[in-house]
Amino acid sequence: MTDWYTAGLEDDMRPRMFAAADRSEAFALVTITAAEGGGPRGVGAQMVVTRNDMGGFLSGGCIEADVALHGRDVLASGQSKRLVYGRGSPYVDTRLPCGGRLDLLVEAVLPDDPALAALRSAHEARRLVTLISDGERRTVVDGPTDHPDRLRDYAPTQRLVVIGSDAFALAMASAGHAQGWRVTLVRPKGPEAPPPLAIDYRRDDPGAALDALRLDRWTAVAIATHDADLDHEALVTALGCDTGYVGVLGARRRLPERLARLEAAGVSTDDLKRLHAPIGLKIAARAPHEVAAAVIGEIIGSRA
Secondary structure, eight states: OOSSOGGGGOOOOHHHHHHHHHTTOOEEEEEEEEEESSOSOOTTOEEEEOSSOEEEOSSTTSSHHHHHHHHHHHHHHOOOEEEEEETTOSOTTOOOTTSOEEEEEEEEEOTTOHHHHHHHHHHHHTOOEEEEESSSOEEEEESOOOOTTEEEEEOOOOEEEEEEOSHHHHHHHHHHHHTTOEEEEEOTTOOSSOOSSSSEEEOSOHHHHHHHHTOOTTEEEEEEOSOHHHHHHHHHHHHTTTOSEEEEOOOGGGHHHHHHHHHHTTOOHHHHHTEESSOSOSSOOOSHHHHHHHHHHHHHHHTO
8 A cells, every 4th residue: 555545535436346347357346244343434335456456445544455465365366255354353463443343255356247237237327226245146136135145235426416606606516526426517508618627517507407417316406596596496396306405505584485486386395394495504604615514514414
């Protein structure tokens, strides 16, 4: 490992798996199958190890280098391994600072593994699936399952759709991108030049943009247009779908008027209860990046 293991910031290992397959390269998939104690990672956390690289983290840096060595041994032999770190481990010199225990499965995955193709297909279609493996054979099934060989549920990548153009909208989009989310900024009739961020950009009206994006429960919509009509159009569309999170920036004193207009437009009482308004956690945020932090925190909290 390098002095600064930035690949440890990655949580979702699917991009690394797919990239290795595209290079026709096998990789070792390492998964926590059992965890005891107060470690930073739980069951289902993963690493991907190739001959020359690695990504993900399992225990805050205290075992990753050793895990990579085992991963490369598995790649060389083609035989899976089960490892134990911490309490009950055969490695006398390996102790977890938290005093706990981690059980790991290390398995070699070939680039043409059918489960890998199924996982990619589900990822592209934004379907929730579960990877099941006994260490030798892998399969992917729809939805969560309590199968004894379940390794991990793979939900669609979190998306954030920000509607607006000012500093608050840009800060929200930037903060979502920093989380590794797929971010789309919608600025109706905005300039043709995209914003100075590595995100998707749309110039159509809110309703059309949200319809085209096919909202789902892994999508958050943050509305910050400062235009009552544009806000209303976006809210009617977003609340009419199975959207995971819908929030709107605006003064609390205007909320009754906003809710009455939405109700008159046919938005149900249950859907109105899903609206986060004013948007963001109540942390006295004022500056754009503070508001963005409050919004990101509220989105994460809404997934629990």
